[in-house]
Amino acid sequence: MNIFRLAGDMTHLMSILVLLLKIYATKSCSGISLKTQELYALVFLTRYLDLFTDFISVYNTVMKLVFIGSSLAIVWCMRMHRTVKRSYDGQLDTFRHYFLVAACFLSALIVHEKFTFQEIFWAFSIYLEAVAILPQLVLLQRSGNVDNLTGQYVFFLGAYRALYILNWIYRYFTEQHFSRWIACISGLVQTALYADFFYYYFISWKNNSKLQLPA
Template sequence: MLFSSGDFSFLLTLSSLVSVFSFLMVALKIEAGRSCKGVSLRMMECYLAIFFFRLCAIVPFEGYLPFDKSGDWFYQTCEALGFCLAGTMVYFCRMRYAATYDPDTDNFQHHWLALGAAGLALIFHPNLNNFLPSDTSWAFAVYLESVAVLCQLFMFMKEGQAAPHTSHFLAAQALSKIMSFIFWASSFNELSTNPNHTIKAFVGNWVVCTQLVQLCVMGDFIYHYIRCIRQGIPVSQLLCSDNV
């Protein structure tokens, strides 16, 4: 309400704000408990790359910014804070509280996710900035973000339990992506800048579909998360056989 001019595009900024608060929650939990237990370093490394490449697209250019006044500086600030928080948690896991981090349960090959996202970004990318590296960076961030949570979900499966703070983090990320999905689904035609091109005519559809992929990937987790909340079951028991 403070930084928006009432335009629908503020939904994109609100999505970023929810995401940033979820990162802040996990960072504070790690610092308070002096433990990285239950946090996927590989997911945080993915998000570090996501925020970095998205900033490369929205700081020097305006093509992917919200249309309202939150796009003047507030949206970029939220993304920059997300980048700093993701970097802080990578530092916590790799250095400050490295003794509490268990790499044996966090072994999802996230570099394949990054390579796949990079390949897709080179082929399917919008052209709102009219600058190939920037447009590709934005698409890469979107595609990698759609699958980054797999690292945390696989870690949950390995451990056989879900850490409460990372469960709440994933729930907040799902809410954030629902908002982002609604925004881009309503304006995806702007992403398809060349309707006569065999590939570029469907870039907008592809971007929206990849965001929908993340919601589908998280669908089962969110169903059981909501079920635990409604029934008063601790979310740490979310993966127990009685609840799944």
């Protein structure tokens, strides 16, 4: 494992911890898109179908379990927890995310590396992760003001994908048979979706002011 992948994994884990901190400390999910969280849960469930068939390392297995478990826990809290679900911004979180699921699954059937059950769902998870943040970004844009923990959560998610691009570049030059071009292209698309958010995030950080996104 190279330093870029490790940093990406830790940044991804940090984003989840920040989100869990927000939910459990404040008993609120205000500003968080349930639809994005459902998409991420679907991403991890379909990507890690090899969890009980292909053992790579203890680290790899633990991280898979953490991502699956935490994503399902977040969705459960936002849907079922008596206090948390009251703060959900359902009127703002109206992105039709099922269109993303359908489009990504169709793309996986057409564009994949191998026509096998596991590879089709791996490609589907990669495509879906690239656009899963869209409901969250739309919700933040509609609400305008972004609280500190929500802003940090989205920032760490974007940073994780940027670090993974460096990981893929490193692997391309150091591994003889590295060919995950689907992940590379999807990662670039996903990182590009964060560009506008990153701009306003750094502006607010530079001016030591509250993060605000234009409606």
